[in-house]
Amino acid sequence: MVNGYAAASLREALEIRASRDVVPYAGGTDLMIENRKGVRYLFLNKVPELKAVAVDDRYVRIGAAVTFTEALACPDVPRLMKEALSRIAAPAIRNAGTFGGNLGNGSAKADTALIEVAADGKVCLASAEGGRVVDVDKFYLGRKKLDLADNELITEILLPKKGLEQYSYEKVGGREALAISRVSFAGVFAAENGKITNIAAAFGAVADTILRYKDIEAMLLGKTVQEAKGLKADYLNAYAQRMTLTRGRVSAEYRKRVCMNLLNGFLTKFGI
Amino acid sequence: MDGIRFTLNGTEVTYGGNATDRLLDVLRDSYHCTSVKCGCKEGECGACAALIDGVLYNSCCVALGAVSGASVVTMEGFRETERFTALEKAFGEFSAVQCGFCIPGMTLAAEALLSKNPHPTEEEIREGLSGNLCRCTGYNAIVNAVANAAREGDGLW
Amino acid sequence: MEKITRSVVKKDHAPKISGHSVYVADYPAEGVLCGKLLHANIARAKVLRVETPELPEGYFYVDAKDVPGDNNVNIVLDDTPVYCRGTVEYIGEPIAMLCGPDEAVVTRLRDACKVEYEELEPALDLRKATETFFDYRFGHGDVDKAFSEADRVYDEEFETGYQEQAYLETQGMMAEPEENGRMFVHGSSQCVYYIHGAVMRALGCGPDGVRVLQDVTGGGFGGKEDFPSILGCQVAVAARKCGKAVRCVLDRREDMEYTSKRHPSLCRYKVAVRDGKVTAMDIDVTLNAGAYSTLSAVVLQRGIIAAPGVYNVPNLRVHGRALKTNTAPCGAFRGFGAPQTFFAVEMMMDHIARDLGVEPLSFKEAHLVRQGDFTSTCGRYHFPVPLPAMIDKIDKACDYRKKRAEYAKPQTGRYRRGIGMSLCFHGAGFTGSGERDLIKAVAKLRKYRDGTVEILASNGDIGQGVRTTFPKIVAHELNLPLDKVYYQHPDTARVPDSGPTVASRSLMVVGELLRRAAIRLREQWADGEEQEVEERFKEPDFIIPFHIDKFEGDAYPTYAWAVNAIELEIDTYTGVAKALGAYGAFDVGTPVDYNVVMGQMEGGFLQGIGYASMEQMNYDDKGRIRNNSFSDYLIPTAKDVPNLYCTLHVEKYPDGPYGAKGAGELPLVGAPGAYLSAVEQALDGVALHHVPFTAEDTLSVMTKEAV
Numbered sequence A: 001m002v003n004g005y006a007a008a009s010l011r012e013a014l015e016i017r018a019s020r021d022v023v024p025y026a027g028g029t030d031l032m033i034e035n036r037k038g039v040r041y042l043f044l045n046k047v048p049e050l051k052a053v054a055v056d057d058r059y060v061r062i063g064a065a066v067t068f069t070e071a072l073a074c075p076d077v078p079r080l081m082k083e084a085l086s087r088i089a090a091p092a093i094r095n096a097g098t099f100g101g102n103l104g105n106g107s108a109k110a111d112t113a114l115i116e117v118a119a120d121g122k123v124c125l126a127s128a129e130g131g132r133v134v135d136v137d138k139f140y141l142g143r144k145k146l147d148l149a150d151n152e153l154i155t156e157i158l159l160p161k162k163g164l165e166q167y168s169y170e171k172v173g174g175r176e177a178l179a180i181s182r183v184s185f186a187g188v189f190a191a192e193n194g195k196i197t198n199i200a201a202a203f204g205a206v207a208d209t210i211l212r213y214k215d216i217e218a219m220l221l222g223k224t225v226q227e228a229k230g231l232k233a234d235y236l237n238a239y240a241q242r243m244t245l246t247r248g249r250v251s252a253e254y255r256k257r258v259c260m261n262l263l264n265g266f267l268t269k270f271g272i
Numbered sequence B: 001m002d003g004i005r006f007t008l009n010g011t012e013v014t015y016g017g018n019a020t021d022r023l024l025d026v027l028r029d030s031y032h033c034t035s036v037k038c039g040c041k042e043g044e045c046g047a048c049a050a051l052i053d054g055v056l057y058n059s060c061c062v063a064l065g066a067v068s069g070a071s072v073v074t075m076e077g078f079r080e081t082e083r084f085t086a087l088e089k090a091f092g093e094f095s096a097v098q099c100g101f102c103i104p105g106m107t108l109a110a111e112a113l114l115s116k117n118p119h120p121t122e123e124e125i126r127e128g129l130s131g132n133l134c135r136c137t138g139y140n141a142i143v144n145a146v147a148n149a150a151r152e153g154d155g156l157w
Numbered sequence C: 001m002e003k004i005t006r007s008v009v010k011k012d013h014a015p016k017i018s019g020h021s022v023y024v025a026d027y028p029a030e031g032v033l034c035g036k037l038l039h040a041n042i043a044r045a046k047v048l049r050v051e052t053p054e055l056p057e058g059y060f061y062v063d064a065k066d067v068p069g070d071n072n073v074n075i076v077l078d079d080t081p082v083y084c085r086g087t088v089e090y091i092g093e094p095i096a097m098l099c100g101p102d103e104a105v106v107t108r109l110r111d112a113c114k115v116e117y118e119e120l121e122p123a124l125d126l127r128k129a130t131e132t133f134f135d136y137r138f139g140h141g142d143v144d145k146a147f148s149e150a151d152r153v154y155d156e157e158f159e160t161g162y163q164e165q166a167y168l169e170t171q172g173m174m175a176e177p178e179e180n181g182r183m184f185v186h187g188s189s190q191c192v193y194y195i196h197g198a199v200m201r202a203l204g205c206g207p208d209g210v211r212v213l214q215d216v217t218g219g220g221f222g223g224k225e226d227f228p229s230i231l232g233c234q235v236a237v238a239a240r241k242c243g244k245a246v247r248c249v250l251d252r253r254e255d256m257e258y259t260s261k262r263h264p265s266l267c268r269y270k271v272a273v274r275d276g277k278v279t280a281m282d283i284d285v286t287l288n289a290g291a292y293s294t295l296s297a298v299v300l301q302r303g304i305i306a307a308p309g310v311y312n313v314p315n316l317r318v319h320g321r322a323l324k325t326n327t328a329p330c331g332a333f334r335g336f337g338a339p340q341t342f343f344a345v346e347m348m349m350d351h352i353a354r355d356l357g358v359e360p361l362s363f364k365e366a367h368l369v370r371q372g373d374f375t376s377t378c379g380r381y382h383f384p385v386p387l388p389a390m391i392d393k394i395d396k397a398c399d400y401r402k403k404r405a406e407y408a409k410p411q412t413g414r415y416r417r418g419i420g421m422s423l424c425f426h427g428a429g430f431t432g433s434g435e436r437d438l439i440k441a442v443a444k445l446r447k448y449r450d451g452t453v454e455i456l457a458s459n460g461d462i463g464q465g466v467r468t469t470f471p472k473i474v475a476h477e478l479n480l481p482l483d484k485v486y487y488q489h490p491d492t493a494r495v496p497d498s499g500p501t502v503a504s505r506s507l508m509v510v511g512e513l514l515r516r517a518a519i520r521l522r523e524q525w526a527d528g529e530e531q532e533v534e535e536r537f538k539e540p541d542f543i544i545p546f547h548i549d550k551f552e553g554d555a556y557p558t559y560a561w562a563v564n565a566i567e568l569e570i571d572t573y574t575g576v577a578k579a580l581g582a583y584g585a586f587d588v589g590t591p592v593d594y595n596v597v598m599g600q601m602e603g604g605f606l607q608g609i610g611y612a613s614m615e616q617m618n619y620d621d622k623g624r625i626r627n628n629s630f631s632d633y634l635i636p637t638a639k640d641v642p643n644l645y646c647t648l649h650v651e652k653y654p655d656g657p658y659g660a661k662g663a664g665e666l667p668l669v670g671a672p673g674a675y676l677s678a679v680e681q682a683l684d685g686v687a688l689h690h691v692p693f694t695a696e697d698t699l700s701v702m703t704k705e706a707v
Helices: A010-019 A066-072 A078-086 A091-096 A099-104 A111-118 A214-218 A226-243 A252-269 B024-028 B082-093 B103-116 B124-128 B140-152 C013-017 C103-114 C143-148 C192-201 C227-240 C250-256 C295-304 C340-356 C360-365 C388-399 C398-410 C435-440 C466-478 C506-524 C596-613 C670-684 C695-706
Strands: A003-007 A023-025 A042-043 A054-055 A059-063 A123-126 A130-135 A140-142 A153-160 A166-172 A183-192 A196-206 B004-008 B012-015 B049-052 B055-057 B070-071 C032-039 C043-050 C060-062 C094-100 C113-117 C132-140 C152-160 C172-177 C182-189 C210-214 C246-251 C264-273 C277-290 C315-322 C415-427 C440-449 C454-455 C531-536 C558-571 C577-587 C646-649
Touching: A010 A042, A010 A123, A010 A153, A042 A099, A059 A099, A066 A078, A066 A091, A078 A111, A078 A166, A078 A183, A091 B103, A099 A111, A099 A153, A111 A153, A111 A166, A111 A183, A111 A196, A153 A183, A153 C277, A166 A252, A183 A252, A183 B004, A183 C577, A196 A226, A196 A252, A214 A226, A226 A252, A226 C670, A252 C695, B004 C172, B049 B103, B055 B103, B082 B103, B082 B140, B082 C013, B103 B124, B103 B140, B103 C013, B124 B140, C032 C227, C032 C250, C043 C094, C060 C227, C060 C596, C094 C103, C094 C246, C132 C295, C143 C264, C143 C277, C152 C340, C172 C227, C182 C192, C182 C227, C192 C210, C192 C227, C227 C246, C264 C340, C277 C295, C277 C340, C295 C340, C315 C360, C340 C360, C340 C415, C340 C670, C360 C388, C360 C398, C360 C415, C388 C398, C388 C415, C388 C558, C388 C577, C388 C646, C398 C415, C398 C670, C415 C670, C440 C506, C454 C466, C506 C531, C558 C596, C558 C670, C577 C596, C577 C670, C596 C646
Parallel strands: A003 A042, A023 A042, B004 B070, C032 C246, C182 C210, C277 C315, C577 C646
Antiparallel strands: A054 A059, A059 A153, A123 A130, A123 A153, A166 A183, A183 A196, B004 B012, B049 B055, B049 B070, C032 C094, C043 C113, C060 C094, C132 C315, C152 C264, C172 C182, C172 C246, C264 C277, C415 C558, C440 C454, C440 C531, C558 C577
16 A cells, blocks of 8 residues: 555564554554654554453453453453543544554553553563563653654553552543543552552653652552551652642643642542 | 555445545545545544444544555445434434534444444433534434434334 | 424434535535635734745635735724735734645645744733724713712622634635626625625625525534635635635634634623612623724624623613734624623622622522613613523522522532522624614515425524524415425525524524515415515514614613523542533523424533633733644533533513524523532632633632632
């Protein structure tokens, strides 16, 4: 086809990616709005290896070309992710939008990427030479900058199979549907034997990248809920100090207040 | 180079232009499917909705290369079906069509919804139509029409 | 339900839903040049030079030099240029049009044009604007005395923002030179004779030199009242120069950023209260007109006449101004100046009531106008004012008074609720004597030999249903089946001027002409003959003549009335307000088709809720509008107000067909007041002063309250 390559297998896709100057095309919902001139697309929407959801002993593995609608219908996809998926845009966009595209667009507003960051998700990258696995929060290098080489494709998103049962998810958009996140928040909580083992908090759409501060989270790890309550003020203060937010469709001050309220609400939800 | 082959409203076609071209523009300009309306070109209004392999898409956000081998249905094709007749009748009874610009897309969204969920609740209908903006009706008449089509057209979906 | 009220399947239903209807962008492109406007990108500047790229064969550059007639578009005044006259006055002002067969090439050529400017200081701040387009004053009684005798005086300012019509079909016009030399102009529009007059002037030709047809139109809401005259002149000039058909369809960004929208406003209300009653209002209304005057005169008139709301104000002083800023000209939008002042007066009455320790609804009820009372312009409310019964209806529908009392108690927890009510009217038809002195509507019926009857009038169906309701009226009087009577989109070559499709006038005014014409046709009906009857507007006898110089007399023959309640829940973490219910009772007289009227009420009400909440549009310090797409300017989806309840109250108007009166605009007018009143209650009774009121606004109020 003129100015396009349709790959029938991952191998073929990687070969084209390595040998030609192409833009990977998954769902099209971001790319077609940009409407870049003079580019060639590598169509990934029919690559079978990218269309599957699989489960191994540790991870739910979601293919990069799996659409949001397909994931919503899949029993293996964690509830937290589904909650975020169900609030993305509207059916026609969810039918087109994919996990790989959402991540590959590099936006801090990407609703699935927020969940992946909060869930300690990983992204699998492949090139004709081989593959590598990167933590999703390390995959974002800066505003619209990703740790993705010119010859690589996103192939899978890995979400932990366990540990995502207790969470908070909040999305602030301008309306009830067709809403781009103005602030989004995902928190994951876990405790074992009375001690907090996970208290991940991730903030989307408020800065150049999705924000997560593991060093602040560490303040509460290993503590009992009661102990955590005592540390709550310091913990919240640490976030308030650290978070430098940008303005977008709403002001930075608003974003900050909402983030702090939602973080506080997350702690409260789990008794802290 | 080979053109892009796909089925449009049941007919095999081959598009010789760019794989990066918008499906919306190609449907309107090359195949005269003018029921597909351009409201925004950024996936935010649903007026350009089309069914690709039975699934609802905004055709402004689809590149031609992505429909290679697929079956594309617009209102030009859907209006020949019994399901359309049921929806058309229900929309008519509720006077759900005002300016009409959103309506072909809205009707295809209703078809996509009902084909997945033949007996939706009101909430599910509103969700199903939530990507299709209508500035005229306030949506009540449209929602009622879809609910009615689901009832009256029992068995069609 | 009266027979006329029973709904039918709309005449344009089948072609629209099946996709057969041809909108202006849908005509085949063969032989038609694509036109793209070159817009100014500086708010105020002299245009020193436009460097154009070399034009390939068959491509044209069209600007003011190509205007054969007058380079001024006739709207109310004639200050809007067809193409820029040397100085651009707002970002988006059309400097030129590039035309040619291939859209991509035309776009590239347009983008390659380099405009050299000499920048001038723009006026952008409405509070500092000095150039006044229109300045009106009126009033009655002794306001100063009332203030000096008052035991309480209130002084508050209210602000409203832009609202974009956001019709789903963007503006688009097409001009085709006909072989006989006539210019055929058609497109998405509300007022074919406005366009006809404007194009005649731009081309410098007589009435026979121009023919204007309304194409199927994808929504108007006022946005296609004046703008199509401008775009129509631009394509007509281009077609004359190119010698070929030229079509210009705006893209969404151009349309949102550069075409007319609702005037932002500042309304200052000073109110004197004595013994718990309002004794005087001193009202100052300022509208941001944008760079050219377009329809601002008439928008301002309607706004200030409505300024005291539905209340008896014994002493009244109103001052209204429309000021120039270097921004896109504002124009008509459903409600036409009244949503701004009704918002202000409703909030003002709420605030006074709460300060006095009285429930706002009771306070408002104690001030309501009644039949026979004076209007703000010393005309009369000639007909019953049904607001008390409508308030009861809404109270029953949503348990208003009970909820209002319940939500007034202290609330804790993440989510807080509030409910608010607003009362309003909409003056039916043109303001003042426009109908009698300017429009002088003429409508005709033509009966063919086969017994079918065609309606000849100039009112366009923009979704509001006149292609159905007009034939219903005529068929009803002629005892004909509905399919024997039809009404096509108006074509100035075929129809008389029955006036524009504006001001909620079509059904009430022209519908009545058609009803009378149908009665005459019935009386002289002769089988097998072609017959024609014509009917002309006559002002009803009861009207107290209106004098615009003094703002005195009946500004409107009658009024449509509305009571709106909105219930919402605010998330104190995020400031997001969720609409739990919106309840509207509307009196538009007898509905000539129940579904059509309900469609207007529901659609207009939702637009009003959007205006109050999510529809935010501003310009920056350069005068550029940033909210220029459907992802940055949000309008309600099907999920935003799922519980939208409308009900009709019928107070018949004897001079409208079967008792019908103006309907289209009413449902939008009261929504902002009800919405913000609900927000105030959810936020513990704080006094608020602007719409749209966003989640961000809510959180900043809460932060201030917490300090």
